Amino acid sequence: MADSVRVYLWLISAAIRAQLEYRVSFALDVIGMFLVTFLDFVAVLVIFHNVPQLGSFTVAEVAFVYALSAMSFALAEFAVGHLDALSEMVRTGSFDVMLARPRGTLFQVLAADFRVRRLGQLLQGAAVFVYAVGALDVPWNAARIAMVVVTVLFGAAIFSAVWVFVICVVFWAIEGREASSAFTYGGQFLTQFPIEIYSQWLRRFLAYLVPMAFVSYFPSLYMLDKEDPLGLPSFLRFSAPIVAVGAAIVAGAMWRFAVRHYRSTGG
Amino acid sequence: MRMDWELARSGYRRYAAYPAATVAGVFTNTVFGFLRGYVLLALYEHRDVIGGYDASDTLTYTWLTQGLIAIVYIWGWQDLAVRIHSGDVATDLARPVDPLRAGLSFDYGRALYHALFRGVPPFLVGALVFDLTGPSNPLVAVAFALSVVFATGVSYAWRFLYNSVAFWVLHYRGPAVIAMLVANLFSGFIIPVAFFPDWLKTIAYATPFPAMVQMPIDVFVGKADGIEVLYTLAVQLAWLVGLLLASRAVFAAGTRRLVIQGG
Numbered sequence: 001m002a003d004s005v006r007v008y009l010w011l012i013s014a015a016i017r018a019q020l021e022y023r024v025s026f027a028l029d030v031i032g033m034f035l036v037t038f039l040d041f042v043a044v045l046v047i048f049h050n051v052p053q054l055g056s057f058t059v060a061e062v063a064f065v066y067a068l069s070a071m072s073f074a075l076a077e078f079a080v081g082h083l084d085a086l087s088e089m090v091r092t093g094s095f096d097v098m099l100a101r102p103r104g105t106l107f108q109v110l111a112a113d114f115r116v117r118r119l120g121q122l123l124q125g126a127a128v129f130v131y132a133v134g135a136l137d138v139p140w141n142a143a144r145i146a147m148v149v150v151t152v153l154f155g156a157a158i159f160s161a162v163w164v165f166v167i168c169v170v171f172w173a174i175e176g177r178e179a180s181s182a183f184t185y186g187g188q189f190l191t192q193f194p195i196e197i198y199s200q201w202l203r204r205f206l207a208y209l210v211p212m213a214f215v216s217y218f219p220s221l222y223m224l225d226k227e228d229p230l231g232l233p234s235f236l237r238f239s240a241p242i243v244a245v246g247a248a249i250v251a252g253a254m255w256r257f258a259v260r261h262y263r264s265t266g267g
Numbered sequence: 268m269r270m271d272w273e274l275a276r277s278g279y280r281r282y283a284a285y286p287a288a289t290v291a292g293v294f295t296n297t298v299f300g301f302l303r304g305y306v307l308l309a310l311y312e313h314r315d316v317i318g319g320y321d322a323s324d325t326l327t328y329t330w331l332t333q334g335l336i337a338i339v340y341i342w343g344w345q346d347l348a349v350r351i352h353s354g355d356v357a358t359d360l361a362r363p364v365d366p367l368r369a370g371l372s373f374d375y376g377r378a379l380y381h382a383l384f385r386g387v388p389p390f391l392v393g394a395l396v397f398d399l400t401g402p403s404n405p406l407v408a409v410a411f412a413l414s415v416v417f418a419t420g421v422s423y424a425w426r427f428l429y430n431s432v433a434f435w436v437l438h439y440r441g442p443a444v445i446a447m448l449v450a451n452l453f454s455g456f457i458i459p460v461a462f463f464p465d466w467l468k469t470i471a472y473a474t475p476f477p478a479m480v481q482m483p484i485d486v487f488v489g490k491a492d493g494i495e496v497l498y499t500l501a502v503q504l505a506w507l508v509g510l511l512l513a514s515r516a517v518f519a520a521g522t523r524r525l526v527i528q529g530g
Contacts (some may be wrong), residue, residue, distance in 0.1 A: 013444065015417055022438075025438050025441075028441050029438075029441055032441045032444060032445055035445065036444060036445065036448045039449070039451070039452050040448075040457075042452060043452065043457040043458050045457065046458045046462055046463055046464070046467070047306075047310060049293035049462070049463075049464050050310060050314065050317045050318075050462055051310045051312075051313040051314060051317075052313065053312075054306075054309050054310075054312060055309055055312070061384040077509070169291075171337070173287045174287075175285045175286075175287035175288035175291065176287050176290070176291040177288075177289070178288065178291040178292045178294075178295050179290075179291035179294045179295055181295045182294055182299065186295070186298050186299060186302060189299065189302050189303075190302055193306055193309075196441075197305055197306060197308075197309035198302070198305045199301075199305060200300075202302070202305065206298075206302075235371050
């Protein structure tokens with residue numbers, strides 16, 4: 001385990017150094033990514049140009065939820081975002097090479113790349129977070145501050161676990177990759193807003209079964225000291241870590257199952 | 268003309284060859300339809316009409332955009348940039364067909380396949396679950412179809428234009444992503460242009476982007492009515508012609524400075 005972490009960090013730092021080699025291109029990428037995700041937030045601002053509230057959440061409160069989701073998703077993209085290239089690895093046969101190496105396949109895929117430009121997305125999330133906190137009167141204390149860190153890290157873990165789980169579809173149907181976006185980017189979209197606005201069946205499916213509600217919604221209720229408009233039990237607000245661990249175990253099991261049943265395209 | 272027809276057929280067949288991709292795409296577009304639909308519906312707890320759109324218009328808008336995603340294809344088309352980057356564009360230049368026109372024919376074939384198999388299904392799901400607004404008479408439906416044809420062409424010309432940046436820039440991916448996302452916002456893909464504050468609306472309508480998404484939708488739900496429909500179609504056609512001419516000029520300028528290493 002410790003050895004795997006060491007090798008992972010070594011490979012990632014090599015990837016980062018490679019990307020930093022072209023400084024101007026790197027800076028443009030980060031700035032571009034910031035602007036791109038900023039445009040995404042403009043859509044939220046346009047919504048609030050028309051209405052003062054979304055459900056029982058104000059602009060600043062939605063911005064708070066949005067920022068937590070954005071930071072978590074940026075971290076998840078750092079770690080596992082290049083899983084979207086898995087279908088290409090399967091198609092070209094480079095995944096078969098990984099099967100022959102003395103390391104786990106998931107480890108090798110994850111260590112293959114690290115998208116440093118996602119820094120722009122992380123910065124955008126942080127900027128929205130600063131705006132939200134400035135506009136809100138959050139009853140800050142040590143526990144709530146710690147909760148921000150915990151939420152962002154375990155939110156990223158939940159996003160990552162879901163990503164690993166759903167990308168397994170390509171082991172059965174390479175062309176099916178886009179279906180995974182419904183859960184990865186769909187999850188990102190869902191967690192940007194308070195889940196109370198979605199209908200019940202959609203919540204059950206995408207917020208509880210796929211545990212997206214634990215990324216930003218439940219933790220925000222605690223940090224903002226808000227009553228749950230859905231009236232769900234308050235222990236859920238602190239359940240993100242345990243949910244993340246559970247999701248990771250399920251995702252790992254799914255990956256092993258998928259790889260065991262994987263039949264090479266024989267390229 | 269015969270050539271255009273053959274190219275369109277191959278465009279259609281190229282995408283028809285991957286049915287699993289179609290199913291996956293429809294699934295994702297449908298899930299997003301629900302997500303976006305409920306977010307936009309939440310706005311109507313506070314107001315009855317926003318920018319002339321009532322709740323039913325907005326839901327219709329949402330499901331139309333989900334259907335139009337694959338048809339107008341604003342996202343992730345870098346075919347030309349990749350060919351310029353790799354030098355394959357030299358082969359295109361050696362062929363006895365104009366690359367811009369050939370690409371347009373191919374893209375219309377693609378768009379027809381996507382209209383039938385990725386455009387209609389999500390909209391039908393939306394229409395089953397929600398109370399959507401239909402076109403008020405058959406003539407409106409015809410105008411809508413024509414408007415989508417123009418929208419696809421405007422989108423193609425825009426894609427061709429920003430892909431051509433690869434003649435000048437080695438790292439074309441950055442500019443391409445920015446071009447795509449600007450189009451995304453200003454076309455009315457994310458939020459209807461009618462919801463924008465006035466100053467942003469003015470900016471949007473000074474660009475070709477609403478002609479790619481917002482205008483066909485306005486025709487469909489009847490926000491453009493009577494003579495306005497003709498005006499809308501005329502504006503789309505003007506952008507289509509203008510952008511195609513711009514694309515031709517930029518592509519020609521690019522090929523003049525193109526150096527292909529032999530091999």
